[in-house]
Amino acid sequence: MKQVLHPAGQRGAANHGWLNSHHSFSFANYYNPQKMNFGMLRVLNDDTVAPGMGFGKHPHDNMEIISIPLSGDLEHEDSMGNKAIIKEGEIQAMSAGTGIFHSEYNASKTNEVKFLQIWIFPREKDVTPRYDQILLPDLSKANTLHQVLSPNPDDAGIWVHQDTWFNMGTFDQGKSQSYDVQKAQNGVYAFVIDGSFEIEGQTLGKRDAIGLWETDKIDFKSLEAGSRLLLIDVPMNFN
Amino acid sequence: MLHTPINFVAFNTNAPILRILVRILKRGASWECIGVSEIEKLQTTLQNTPTDVLVIGVGGKEPYLSELEAYCANNDIHIIHHYGGGSGLLFNSIQAYLDQKEQTR
Numbered sequence: 001m002k003q004v005l006h007p008a009g010q011r012g013a014a015n016h017g018w019l020n021s022h023h024s025f026s027f028a029n030y031y032n033p034q035k036m037n038f039g040m041l042r043v044l045n046d047d048t049v050a051p052g053m054g055f056g057k058h059p060h061d062n063m064e065i066i067s068i069p070l071s072g073d074l075e076h077e078d079s080m081g082n083k084a085i086i087k088e089g090e091i092q093a094m095s096a097g098t099g100i101f102h103s104e105y106n107a108s109k110t111n112e113v114k115f116l117q118i119w120i121f122p123r124e125k126d127v128t129p130r131y132d133q134i135l136l137p138d139l140s141k142a143n144t145l146h147q148v149l150s151p152n153p154d155d156a157g158i159w160v161h162q163d164t165w166f167n168m169g170t171f172d173q174g175k176s177q178s179y180d181v182q183k184a185q186n187g188v189y190a191f192v193i194d195g196s197f198e199i200e201g202q203t204l205g206k207r208d209a210i211g212l213w214e215t216d217k218i219d220f221k222s223l224e225a226g227s228r229l230l231l232i233d234v235p236m237n238f239n
Numbered sequence: 240m241l242h243t244p245i246n247f248v249a250f251n252t253n254a255p256i257l258r259i260l261v262r263i264l265k266r267g268a269s270w271e272c273i274g275v276s277e278i279e280k281l282q283t284t285l286q287n288t289p290t291d292v293l294v295i296g297v298g299g300k301e302p303y304l305s306e307l308e309a310y311c312a313n314n315d316i317h318i319i320h321h322y323g324g325g326s327g328l329l330f331n332s333i334q335a336y337l338d339q340k341e342q343t344r
Binding site: 063121 | 255259330334338
């Protein structure tokens with residue numbers, strides 16, 4: 001098994017006032033050639049947006065873009081006519097394909113919104129753009145990994161055009177669990193949303209991450225009550 | 240990065256996105272950019288325009304793509320396969336190109 005550790009404090013940081021963003025990988029003005037991607041995972045931005053503020057209309061193409069609100073509500077509008085509020089407990093996916101314009105604003109005039117924005121390289125380019133959002137399973141049910149994203153429209157969670165699986169879960173202190181990697185040649189990027197975990201011998205705190213590959217199983221243990229983990233299972237190679 | 244002279248050609252069949260890309264790729268003090276939306280015309284543009292970097296977005300289909308890659312390899316033109324549509328990843332790709340150029344100097 002190979003691994004790469006990404007401590008929270010070593011992420012790229014950009015505070016624009018209305019937006020406070022931490023970049024796990026090179027993005028915008030943050031450039032670190034050692035942190036360009038983890039396999040097909042290209043972007044993991046940990047964003048906090050001030051009340052009423054947000055990202056104005058802008059384009060995307062050829063990228064699978066997933067947003068996971070951690071607290072607060074996001075107001076989404078796009079060039080396909082979708083207009084929606086995405087709340088904590090939901091997940092949004094856009095397949096940008098041949099091109100889409102969208103805006104994302106904090107729907108609240110009084111509270112911040114915190115969300116993860118994740119970009120995955122698509123399995124195939126120039127697909128028809130699509131937008132989807134779903135209510136996640138009850139993630140408060142402790143000590144269970146919930147699949148929240150997959151490549152299969154008929155499977156649990158939302159789907160995207162890539163052989164990637166996302167799992168999330170909240171764990172009590174001392175709980176151990178294993179995760180089976182979904183596909184040969186995939187790796188797993190484990191991102192600690194809250195609390196702390198021991199993952200394959202490494203202790204990780206809030207917003208720390210570890211990338212693991214050349215393995216078919218990941219072992220982890222929660223080190224404190226209410227620890228939340230996101231596992232991103234992605235192909236490691238362009239094929 | 241913004242002060243290094245770079246001649247770009249940007250290709251994208253999505254016209255609104257191409258317009259934005261061209262605007263971004265003219266942001267540098269010494270950056271020039273020509274936008275092309277038809278892949279059939281891309282090689283002719285490259286032949287007639289001094290080009291350092293070809294940015295390929297939506298619509299980069301075969302067999303044109305393989306021919307372009309061969310042409311660029313033979314003419315010292317760097318290709319950026321641009322994903323994401325806007326500037327989020329573009330400057331990273333340009334910086335990576337400049338780093339590579341510096342290392343091979």
